[in-house]
Amino acid sequence: MNVWKFIAPGKLQKLEDKTSAAEKAPAAEGTPAAENGLLRVRITKVFLSGVDAALYHGTLKAKYPIVPGRFAVGFIADENSDPLFPKGTRVLLHTFRARPYTGTEKIDFSEDEYAVCGQTQDGFLRDFALVSPDDMTPIPDVLNDERALIAHYVALGRAAIERLDVKKGQHIAVIGANVMGILICQLLIYQQVSPILIDADPARLGFARTCGIYYTLPADDSLLDGVANITGGRLASGAIFAIGAPGNNHKTPFRVSAPKTNTVYCGFVPDNAAFSLDEALKKQLSIHFVQKVTELERALNLIITHAVDTEGFSARYIRPAEVGKFFDTYEEHPEHDVSEVNIVSLI
Numbered sequence: 083m084n085v086w087k088f089i090a091p092g093k094l095q096k097l098e099d100k101t102s103a104a105e106k107a108p109a110a111e112g113t114p115a116a117e118n119g120l121l122r123v124r125i126t127k128v129f130l131s132g133v134d135a136a137l138y139h140g141t142l143k144a145k146y147p148i149v150p151g152r153f154a155v156g157f158i159a160d161e162n163s164d165p166l167f168p169k170g171t172r173v174l175l176h177t178f179r180a181r182p183y184t185g186t187e188k189i190d191f192s193e194d195e196y197a198v199c200g201q202t203q204d205g206f207l208r209d210f211a212l213v214s215p216d217d218m219t220p221i222p223d224v225l226n227d228e229r230a231l232i233a234h235y236v237a238l239g240r241a242a243i244e245r246l247d248v249k250k251g252q253h254i255a256v257i258g259a260n261v262m263g264i265l266i267c268q269l270l271i272y273q274q275v276s277p278i279l280i281d282a283d284p285a286r287l288g289f290a291r292t293c294g295i296y297y298t299l300p301a302d303d304s305l306l307d308g309v310a311n312i313t314g315g316r317l318a319s320g321a322i323f324a325i326g327a328p329g330n331n332h333k334t335p336f337r338v339s340a341p342k343t344n345t346v347y348c349g350f351v352p353d354n355a356a357f358s359l360d361e362a363l364k365k366q367l368s369i370h371f372v373q374k375v376t377e378l379e380r381a382l383n384l385i386i387t388h389a390v391d392t393e394g395f396s397a398r399y400i401r402p403a404e405v406g407k408f409f410d411t412y413e414e415h416p417e418h419d420v421s422e423v424n425i426v427s428l429i
Contacts, residue, residue, distance in 0.1 A: 085208040086402060087147040091140025094150075094406045120212040121167055122159045123175065128206050128426040129153035129231040130400070130408065132326050133350050137201065138409040144201065151426070152177045152199060153234055154206030155227045164215055172221040174230050174382070175199070175206055178374040179217050196374050207405070209428060219378045225386055228397045228425065232265070233382050236390055237375035239266040242348040243273070245370040246320040250274045253313045255338045257301070258324030259286035260420055262349055265390050266322055267295045272389040278312055280305065280338070282329035286420050293394045301334055309338050316340060325349035327420075336361040346370045398422045 089095050128151040136142035137150055158171045167173065178196045197203045221230045239262060248254060252275050256263050259281035267277035271294065278297045281287050287298040299308040309318060320343045321335035335345040345367050362369060375381075384390060400408055405426060 083209045084402070085149060086405065087149050088137055088144070089147045091146075092138065094138065094409065095147075096402070119214055121162055121164065121215060123156040123173060123211050123213050123218065124159040124429075125154050125156040125175075125206050125208060125211060126427070126429050127155050127227050127231060128428065130405070130424045130426060132412070133201060134205075135409050135412040138412075142201070148200075149204035149207055150200050151205035151207035152201065153231055155221065155230050156206075156211070159210065166220065167215055167218075172227070172230075173213075173218040174221055174233055174378060175211070175213060176217045176219070176376075176378065177234055178376065179203075198374070207402075207426065219382065222382065222386060225382060228423070229385050229392050230382060231425065232261070232390075232392060232395075232423070233378050233385065234375060235262050235265050236269070236384055237378055237381035238262065238348055238372055239269050240377075240381065240384065241375050242266060242322050242346040242370075242372045243269055245346045245372060246322070246344045248273065248275045248320065252276065252319040253278055253297075253309075253316075255280060255309065255318035255321040255335060256324060257281070257321065257334045257338075258327035258330050259283065259290045259295075259298070260324055260327035261395065261423070263322075263324035263327060264290050264293050264295065264420075266324060266348065268293065268390040269384070271295075272384075276312075278309060278318060278338075280330075280334060281327060283327070286327065289394070289421050294391060301330060305334070306337065318343070320344045320346075322346045322348055332357055333361060336365065336367060339365065339367055341365040342367070344368045344370060346372060348372045394421060395423050396421055398424050400424060400426045402426060402428065 085097050087095055131152055134150045137144050154175045158167050158169050161169050177199050181197050199205045254270055254275055255278045256266050257280045259279055267279050270277040279290050279295045280299050280301050282301045290298055297312050299305055317340040318338050321339045323335050326349050339345055
């Protein structure tokens, strides 16, 4: 069994797992057996994100060595007795997993209650993984792997919108025209809410318009006038900041939001993030953060029913041997094409 690990910042190493023989025979010594509830999954595709690149470059705190890859799909590799996961079932692996608690250990309240695959515990850039049925969701036949891989982003976007408590006909500002921001806008449109997508990069806004986002504004000195022209002289009824689109100011949601509304920061918050809250306090804004999600089955259903349209995104396939080169160049080109979803194919 092959597994790829960051052994230190800037060092990705392919390793041959010593238990590869056991992986071929699940009942063999050294392999968790069926009675402990784990099923063997053959991982087929891994979606690489900016968080993986940050781990590679050492800009995100982590304990090395660690297997990267936050988002992955695969299929059940062996016969088993679970009626929901027969052999061959395609599955979406969950990124966020509740930490086990026995009730006897002292709780470390400095730790998150969720483990994050590919960040605080090993991820999915590997041939096989042993996974609890609670930590994966079957992929319906009508959905291909590439669309299923964005389900965590859809779930994050839905959770962010729920924090806003939006109403039909409102205007909501979305800052960041990356994959996350575009999906959030599409989900708002699905709920008959009008998103105003704001970004510092005209190219990202141009692509967003091809994805059905009608209101787009550059994050420049004319921003407030642009918002007023769209809303009829008012500010936005709330804002979502899609973390990860370079060049956007974290204070922009405060500028464009009406007083006493909600602001949500959606996505991974870097270790060195610093937030000035002066304007938020003046406007009495409520601030929320959404970084982890469950309910992935609902997210898959939203993709199937075309609440979000992924047709505009193209898959860029990367062989495992090319992953190191991909990470080397990722931060050199922060303006990388937002239309591309980077996928490692493991078969």
